[in-house]
Amino acid sequence: MSTIDDELLRVKTALSDAQSALAAVRAERDGAIRDAEAAHRQRHAFLAGLAHDLRNPLAPLSNGIELLRLTDNDPAGRLRTRGIMERQVGNLMRIADELSDLARLSGDHSTLQRASFDPGEVLRGLADRLEPTLRAQEMTLQLDTASLPRLRGDAPRIAQAVGHLVDDIVRHTERGSTIRIAASREGQTLALTIATAADLDEDAGGSPRPLEDVDVAALGLGVALALQLSALHGGGLRGRRPPGARRARFTLTLPVDASAAAEASPASASPAQPATGEPALSVLLADDNIDFSHSFGTMLELLGHRVEVVHDGLSAVASIVGSPPDIAFVDIGMPSLDGVETVRRVRGQGNTQDVVLVAVTGRGGAEDRARAAEAGFDRYLVKPFAMQDVRDALDAAQAVRSGAVARVPGGFASTRVA
Numbered sequence: 001m002s003t004i005d006d007e008l009l010r011v012k013t014a015l016s017d018a019q020s021a022l023a024a025v026r027a028e029r030d031g032a033i034r035d036a037e038a039a040h041r042q043r044h045a046f047l048a049g050l051a052h053d054l055r056n057p058l059a060p061l062s063n064g065i066e067l068l069r070l071t072d073n074d075p076a077g078r079l080r081t082r083g084i085m086e087r088q089v090g091n092l093m094r095i096a097d098e099l100s101d102l103a104r105l106s107g108d109h110s111t112l113q114r115a116s117f118d119p120g121e122v123l124r125g126l127a128d129r130l131e132p133t134l135r136a137q138e139m140t141l142q143l144d145t146a147s148l149p150r151l152r153g154d155a156p157r158i159a160q161a162v163g164h165l166v167d168d169i170v171r172h173t174e175r176g177s178t179i180r181i182a183a184s185r186e187g188q189t190l191a192l193t194i195a196t197a198a199d200l201d202e203d204a205g206g207s208p209r210p211l212e213d214v215d216v217a218a219l220g221l222g223v224a225l226a227l228q229l230s231a232l233h234g235g236g237l238r239g240r241r242p243p244g245a246r247r248a249r250f251t252l253t254l255p256v257d258a259s260a261a262a263e264a265s266p267a268s269a270s271p272a273q274p275a276t277g278e279p280a281l282s283v284l285l286a287d288d289n290i291d292f293s294h295s296f297g298t299m300l301e302l303l304g305h306r307v308e309v310v311h312d313g314l315s316a317v318a319s320i321v322g323s324p325p326d327i328a329f330v331d332i333g334m335p336s337l338d339g340v341e342t343v344r345r346v347r348g349q350g351n352t353q354d355v356v357l358v359a360v361t362g363r364g365g366a367e368d369r370a371r372a373a374e375a376g377f378d379r380y381l382v383k384p385f386a387m388q389d390v391r392d393a394l395d396a397a398q399a400v401r402s403g404a405v406a407r408v409p410g411g412f413a414s415t416r417v418a
């Protein structure tokens with residue numbers, strides 16, 4: 001009898017072990033599936049962001065080609081157009097270089113030249129290099145980085161990562177703003193928070209807005225590079241922003257140099273440096289990309305229209321409501337107020353019902369189009385767009401102004417899909 005009991009016990013034990021092994025295999029499989037799904041989402045987000053980054057220089061280049069056709073007898077105009085095109089070719093070359101850099105970093109950790117360094121010194125050097133760019137936007141960079149611990153890693157690469165994050169904030173921030181880099185130490189980790197001073201002050205106030213995590217891989221090539229560089233250094237990158245906002249608060253974390261953990265690198269906070277016949281239609285153009293605004297605005301003027309240009313959402317609302325144009329081309333991704341919220345506010349006014357509102361953007365996904373239509377846009381153009389699409393929008397505005405037709409919301413969408 002004992003022999004049978006012993007055999008049953010062995011069978012039960014073996015069955016229990018097999019069930020445990022099966023559960024472990026299933027858990028490992030489920031984890032692998034989750035990792036693969038997360039990698040797929042991140043890859044999709046990165047490619048969508050890359051497409052947006054590429055369309056930004058492609059749109060002025062496309063406009064430039066059309067301008068060259070329209071300005072055969074205007075040498076000065078052709079010279080300005082060539083300057084725009086040369087700058088945007090430079091931007092495309094930069095994107096190609098960053099893509100190559102990202103590929104190298106993804107496949108070869110030896111590209112990092114590791115050494116102990118003072119992050120305060122690195123950040124002050126970065127501030128000096130960024131000063132001309134910030135001055136052009138009348139912006140200020142503040143370093144709240146006193147008494148930083150030493151880090152071990154590739155100092156130029158860390159400066160590169162922080163520079164990309166600052167650049168992303170600059171692109172989504174109104175002129176005259178202050179950007180702040182604040183440091184804090186949590187155990188053996190140094191956290192660098194990069195955001196506008198207004199956002200950080202709001203977060204520290206008594207009633208901050210709720211924040212949600214952002215998929216940083218979807219924020220463009222520069223932020224994706226910063227994410228990769230932080231990971232190669234054993235750190236991380238997190239982006240957060242209020243729901244519906246475009247500008248993020250970034251937190252870059254890096255491990256402290258263990259061999260110099262007891263040492264504090266003296267670094268006083270750097271003082272703020274100041275980053276120094278009648279036309280057929282009235283047209284408002286709202287876009288924060290200066291080269292695109294100039295080239296597209298010039299095209300519209302050469303077509304015989306009166307054009308007003310603004311570079312942020314709040315100015316667009318004031319212009320459209322204050323003196324309604326026949327048609328407005330509104331960029332979706334503007335600082336201070338994005339294009340979707342701009343149009344929501346405009347459509348809430350009683351004197352704008354006959355204004356044809358056209359979205360111009362680098363994003364062409366179904367969700368982006370749905371948000372634009374819900375806000376009140378009539379048409380949707382994805383950069384770089386065909387001149388015929390622009391003429392169609394102008395013809396529609398002309399028909400509405402003449403009274404031949406009533407404005408029909410959502411009557412057009414570009415066939416280009418991101």
